[in-house]
Every structure is written in structure tokens, then in C-alpha cells.
Amino acid sequence: MPKVKGIGNMREDIASLRNEYTREKLDESSIDINPFNQFDKWFTEAVASEILEPNAMIVSTVSKDGMPSQRTVLLKDANKEGYTFYTNYDSRKGRELADNPNISMLFPWYELERQVIITGQAQKVSREISAKYFHSRPRESQLGAWASQQSNEITDRSVLEEKLKMLEERFLNKEVPLPENWGGYLVIPKTFEFWQGRSSRLHDRIFYQDEMEGTWKISRLSP
Numbered sequence: 001m002p003k004v005k006g007i008g009n010m011r012e013d014i015a016s017l018r019n020e021y022t023r024e025k026l027d028e029s030s031i032d033i034n035p036f037n038q039f040d041k042w043f044t045e046a047v048a049s050e051i052l053e054p055n056a057m058i059v060s061t062v063s064k065d066g067m068p069s070q071r072t073v074l075l076k077d078a079n080k081e082g083y084t085f086y087t088n089y090d091s092r093k094g095r096e097l098a099d100n101p102n103i104s105m106l107f108p109w110y111e112l113e114r115q116v117i118i119t120g121q122a123q124k125v126s127r128e129i130s131a132k133y134f135h136s137r138p139r140e141s142q143l144g145a146w147a148s149q150q151s152n153e154i155t156d157r158s159v160l161e162e163k164l165k166m167l168e169e170r171f172l173n174k175e176v177p178l179p180e181n182w183g184g185y186l187v188i189p190k191t192f193e194f195w196q197g198r199s200s201r202l203h204d205r206i207f208y209q210d211e212m213e214g215t216w217k218i219s220r221l222s223p
Contacts, residue, residue, distance in 0.1 A: 021113045021197025026204035028220065035192035035208040035216055036080055039116060042109075042194065043078070051111045059085070060104040061096040069096065075105075076133060082188040083118065084125060086133060089181045090149065097122050103187055113197035120189040130183030135175070142176040143167050193221070 032038040046054035055075040062068050069092060077084035083105065087094060097103065101123065107116040134142060147164045192208040205221035 021199060021203065023113045024196055025198060026194060026196035026206055028206070028218065031194070031206055031218070033216070033218065035189070035194075038194060038208075039118075039192065040078070042114065042116060043107075046107075046109050046112060046114075049112060051109060054107075054109065056107075057085075058106040058108065059093060060106070061093045062100050062102065063096050064099050069093070075107075076184070082120065082186045084129075084184050084186050086130065086182070086184045088145065088148065088179075089124075089183060094181075097185065103185075105187060115195045117191075117193040117195070118187065118189050119191045120187050122185040122187050125184040125186050127178070127183065131178045133184060134178045134182065139176060143171070145182050146176070146179055198223075 032041065043054065053074070056072050057075055058070050059073050060068055060070045071093065073085045073087065075083055076086055089098075101121040103120060103122045105118045107118075109115060134145070143164055146167050147160055190210045194204075194206045196204040198204055201223060203223040205223055207219050207221050209217040209219070211217050
């Protein structure tokens with residue numbers, strides 16, 4: 001039988017994990033003065049590099065009692081207003097955003113030795129925008145949005161499978177309507193941080209702060 005490592009060995013393994021970052025650099029002379037344009041550039045490069053799910057981002061929200069929570073969601077639209085993702089409004093993140101619209105989004109592009117952190121405020125998009133995106137999704141995903149009471153406790157997976165089967169029968173040969181509790185959030189950025197891994201752990205961090213509409217203060221942060 002294979003030997004199972006104890007917690008002590010695991011801690012030694014964790015402590016010894018180390019990589020040197022040498023792919024790229026990031027400095028004030030090479031960045032765009034507009035963070036939206038800089039994000040577009042990096043996102044395009046992430047897509048071109050064919051990394052897994054370049055639009056995956058870690059979204060952080062905060063509960064009424066100040067407890068943070070995180071989860072991975074997919075970016076589904078980007079424009080000069082902000083960045084949009086879709087979810088169940090009754091989920092934990094939806095409930096927390098109803099109380100506190102402040103939000104953080106982290107894009108972890110490890111293969112490129114990069115990450116981007118965007119903070120701002122989230123607001124619901126119109127029902128028309130949500131419906132347009134909802135009906136562009138595969139039918140199975142549309143039914144899944146109906147079947148899952150996201151973040152609620154269930155006894156086992158059979159609950160979901162039985163509900164999905166019932167919904168397949170209910171909407172047989174019919175368009176699946178947009179659920180009342182499902183839709184998009186537009187995140188309007190207040191800050192951007194672009195992080196590029198560098199050697200000796202002296203990483204590049206370029207920070208954009210929204211000072212007024214259309215004007216961004218750019219600064220370098222110590223790693």
C-alpha cells in the first residue's frame with residue numbers, strides 16, 4: 001500500500017513550494033492610462049494563451065456581520081461601464097450584495113504569472129439584458145437555473161435530479177422563461193490592480209484609483 005504522508009510532511013512540502021517569476025514585466029511606461037483598455041489588453045492575451053477559463057474570476061462579497069465569502073464565477077460581458085456576471089439573486093452572494101453592493105473580483109491568470117483585482121460596486125442589470133443572456137445559454141443550463149435554489153441546503157443530489165426531470169416535463173416543447181430570481185450584476189469599478197510576477201518576489205503592482213469620472217490616478221505599489 002502507498003505510504004500516506006502525515007500532516008508534518010505535508011507542511012514541509014507546502015513550505016518548500018517555490019517558483020521564480022520571470023515571464024514579463026509591468027511598468028508605468030508600458031501601461032495604458034485607462035484601466036479598461038489595460039484590462040482588455042491583458043484579457044485578450046489570456047484568451048490567446050489558451051489557459052483554462054480565462055474569464056473565471058473569484059468574486060468576494062461581505063455579509064451583514066462583516067464575514068467575507070468567495071466563489072468563482074464567469075465574466076460574461078465587458079464594456080466601458082463595467083463587468084457583468086450572472087447568478088441566482090437568492091444565492092449567498094445575491095443576498096450579501098443586496099445589503100452591501102461593494103464587491104471584489106480577482107482574475108488569477110497563473111500561467112501568465114499575472115492577476116488582476118477589480119473592486120467596485122455591483123448593481124443589477126435590466127431584466128431585458130438578463131433575459132437576452134439567459135436565452136443564449138444551453139437549454140440544460142436554463143433548466144438548471146430553475147432547478148437549483150442556489151446556496152440552500154438539500155438532503156442529497158437526487159433532489160436536484162428529480163426537480164430537473166420535473167422541469168424537463170413542464171417545459172417540454174416550450175421556451176424556458178427567465179426565472180424571477182435570476183439575472184446579471186454589472187460591477188462598476190472603483191479600483192484596478194494589475195500584478196505581474198517578477199524575480200526575487202519583487203513583483204510589479206500597478207494600481208488605478210478612480211478620482212472622478214474618466215480620470216484615474218495611477219501608482220505603483222510595493223510588493
